[in-house]
Amino acid sequence: MDTEKMDYSKTVFLPKTSFSMKAGLVQKEPQIQKMWEDLDLYHKILEFRKNAEPWLLHDGPPYANGHIHIGHALNKILKDMLVKSWSLMGYRSEYVPGWDCHGLPIEQQLLKDLKISKRHVDDIVDFREKARAFASKFIDIQRSEFKRLGVLGEWEKPYITMADDYEAAVTKAFIELFEKGYIQRDKKTIYWCVTCETALADAEVEYKDKTSHSIFVKFRISKPAPGLEKYAGNLYVVVWTTTPWTLPANMAAAVSESETYRVLKAGDSFLLVADKLADSFLGQNKLQAEKLETFSGKELVGMEYEHCLSKRLPEKMRFPRKVISTDFVDMSAGSGVVHIAPGHGEEDFHAGKKWGLEIVCPVNEEGRFTPEAGEFEGMKIFEANATILEKLASDGLLLSSGELSHSYPHCWRCKKPVVFRATRQWFLKVDAHDLRKRLLESADKVNWIPKAGKERMTSMLRLRPDWCLSRQRHWGTPILAFYCEKCDKLQGGLEILKGWQKRMEKEGSDFWFAEPLEKLLPAGYKCECGSSSFRKDKDILDVWLDSGVSWYAVVKNRLGADLYPAEIYLEGSDQHRGWFQTSLIPSVALNGIPPYKNVLTHGFVLDEHGRAMHKSVGNVVPPQDIVNKYGADPLRLWVALTDYSDDVRISDKIMAGPVDTYRKIRNTVRYLLGNLSGYDPVKNRVEYAAMTELDRYMLMKLYRLNVKVRAGYEAFEYRDAIKAINDFCILELSSFYLDALKDRLYTMSLNSPERRSAQTVLYETLKSLLVMTAPVLSFTCEEAWQVFRSEIDGRLPASVFLNDWPLAPAEWASSALEEKWEKIMVLREKAHKLMEELRKKGEIGSSVESRVVFYASGGNLDFLKENLPALAQALIVSECRVEEKKGLETIEAGAFHSDGEKCPRCWQWRKDIGSDGRYPGVCSRCAQALGELNS
DSSP states (O other): OOTTSOOGGGTSOOOOOSSOSSOOHHHHHHHHHHHHHHHTHHHHHHHHTTTSOBOOEEOOOOBSSSOOOHHHHHHHHHHHHHHHHHHHTTOBOOOOOEEBOOSHHHHHHHHHHHTOOGGGOOOHHHHHHHHHHHHHHHHHHHHHHHHHTTOOSOTTSOEETTSHHHHHHHHHHHHHHHHTTOEEEEEEEEEEETTTTEEEOGGGEEEEEEEEEEEEEEEEEEEOOTTOGGGTTSEEEEEEESOGGGGGGOOEEEEOTTSEEEEEEETTEEEEEEGGGHHHHHHHHTOOOEEEEEEEHHHHTTOEEOOTTGGGSOGGGOSOEEEEEOSOOOSSSSOSOEEEOGGGOHHHHHHHHHHTOOOOOOBOTTSBBOGGGGGGTTOBHHHHHHHHHHHHHHTTOEEEEEEEEEEEEEETTTOOBOEEEEEEEEEEOTTGGGHHHHHHHHHHHSEEESTHHHHHHHHHHHHOOOEEOEESOSSSOBOOOEEETTTOOBOOOHHHHHHHHHHHHHHOSTHHHHSOHHHHSOTTOOOTTSOOOEEEOOOEEOHHHHHHTHIIIIIIIIIOGGGOSEEEEEEEGGGGTTHHHHHHHHHHHHHSSOSEEEEEEEOOEEOTTSOBOOTTTTOOOOHHHHHHHHOHHHHHHHHHHSOTTSOEEOOHHHHHHHHHHHHHHHHHHHHHHHTTTTOOTTTSOOOGGGSOHHHHHHHHHHHHHHHHHHHHHHTTOHHHHHHHHHHIIIIIIIIIIHHHHHHHHHHSOTTOHHHHHHHHHHHHHHHHHHHHHTTTSHHHHHHHHHHHHHHTOTTSOSSGGGOOOOOOOGGGOOHHHHHHHHHHHHHHHHHHHHHHHHHHHTSOSSGGGEEEEEEEOHHHHHHHHHTHHHHHHHHTOSEEEEEEOTTOOSOEEEEEEOSSEEOTTTOOEESOTTOSTTSTTSOHHHHHHHHHHHO
8 A cells, every 4th residue: 555645534533423513403493393293202201201200390371362472481491491301300290381361461452353342242252252262373373482492291282271171170169269268259449450440469460650649638627526626617637648539439537546646727727737747748738837736646536527529529428527547647758647538448448347437439440430429420530630639729628739759550461550449359368267377387388499489478478468359351260150139149059059160161161151040040049038030240250360270270180189289380580479379379278288399480581781671662582583593492591591590681692602602512412423433332332440541530520410410400500500511511521531532533443442432431421411401402402312313323212302311320430530630630731831832932733743741759750650641641742751850849841842753644743653564654553543444
């Protein structure tokens, strides 16, 4: 053979794989998704884990009324990483996705499309069919979008809150709660949205700044307290309010018994205000007044006054009101006297109950005044403010009027200010049977991640009001209740209700709206009062009860009672006041335990400047855009790299980081696959004891990675897990081990023990990396796994997700080996600095042109001699020598250009080039390799 003219590049074993450097994820990922579907992968995984210990994440249902947004993507990807990681760690981790389908958003959109209002819905069943079709359309859209993110689950059999069996389960839970005494129908003051015309639960209200009127009004005292008679006729108690529209419903004025009140003489009027607020009151109202005597609040209780709008109200509403006392009189602003309207405030309502006041609410569902408001009848309440002020001023009772910006409750849906209305509704009583205490005790047993979630939840539970369960809408689970037309009594035929609930299981709930009540009731049914005339309850249940009993409908009823409580709920931090709480309440009420063992929360997704995303601002980042540009895996990697416990940010600029990290991991996987070309794990595997020490060192590093990544997944610290994987790929593999292996892999004999030793480690490393990374980079790991199966090991499972967690034998974790190699790596660093100086001088190009000499004595010399082969591999040099230098306490090193000539095949500088007559142009080691190759 003429070695002078030989092309040696054709004789080295360069990496060879079909796994491309260019990801092409936008095109490849849908193909992989189809492969999963064709394989029925989700059910294959469950079958693979059929005898494993269960570990259930229960899905909080997104609302089916639009395309998914970036917050949905964050949530679903986190859940998918959790489910996949626990499955790979050996658990049976089912995932049944759900959708919230009932409620206001769909109903409002439908009314908008139909160009009608709620009051103009004549055919409720037809309207509900249209709502059902609307929700179904977006379930299909969202399902497709979630699957495109790489999320595996029971997509063809999700739980849907509008499904017949689900509505029946909600109704059954409602009946059980009613039977146990937790649910009552009562008249209370609740949040009411006049735009959406429905009651709202506490979780459906959000606080925003609102500019309101700020007025001081005086009420003329008609029956003074002892000691105040001398001021009769011109004595007034002054109230301050920011809701003038509630004045027609005024039933009392409240003072604080423990505070002191002063009489102020302002012109001809004598005004009663809190003494400590007198100066600020006078300043705000620009009054000059003489300070007269003081009275305790307790002395003022029982006085009577004329309503400030008395002559504007109907005759029956013109009765005298009383001064009462409460414990919520604010002494930081105003007059120290509170206007009490029990029909328009929760604290006012409780004060009204305590003092026997009439609960008047002269406002209808639309937010217009009723006849009880007298001459204001028919006016919209917020628009009536100006008219009320005008009347008060003309009557000489308005002391001053201004504006105040303050935090005020708004409807979560329409974003308009809400009001308080006293109406008859269904409530879940939070204090019945010590429920509040038991809720707090149950919350204490849950593992909250992060820990601050516990205090957030318990503080809300301590303060939360009763849960208003009824809604005045059409699209939802109906409340199966009926009342006597004659005596208005709620009928208690539980057997009848249970019969309707069973019917609901078979055919859904539309029969309640389609059939007359007479047809639904048993023949001859009568009320205790003797009447046989009844009316249906027209309300539906709060959608938060729908989703709040999903543990009942899905976990217990569908998946099995042994999976209740679920291992974990994972949602945004806003769900402490939402789904976490509305799930906890019925679970503790019915079963005495929380529905979850762990609760993990994540923050919101903001733009790169930390602003909330809004279409009006133009800063919305749709996940579809990211997937269409980069693919789903870089988005999944962004999720894994975030500190999701806080709010997270995203933009094209921010995505550059995950995209770069993705590229590095992909290239590492590609290199591993390429260098396993020609390796047969059955025939070529090298046992641990026969491996080179460098290879055993890398298995020790792989062992440490295995432990760290698993710990990360178990603690839901995905950033820790993926950073450990990325650091391993860059620092341990790319920057060191793979570089050190090139000479062995490319130039040594195909079947040399050293080469096969390296490939054995690469095989274990690749298999471990793909399995450990699969929860995050699901598509890419599957793509690589399929190449791994087809090109290297056909015995591998059909999917990367059909694996057990990678084995890490204890023998890999040699602390002695680790200690030794830590010392070798320090020497490597020292030698590299010396070689870098040679490179800067232009004396060498790469480290392989170098000759490194270590100088030492005593034990250090012995260490160097024992580990000389390992040092040469670690340094990637042509020659490494050790020389004794007596008296030297540390190890010193010198770097020089290597002696000899450069071998054109292995590029090592050798002195034995031409020593083999068959191949005179190469070194002896390459000659041996060529001989084997040619044979």
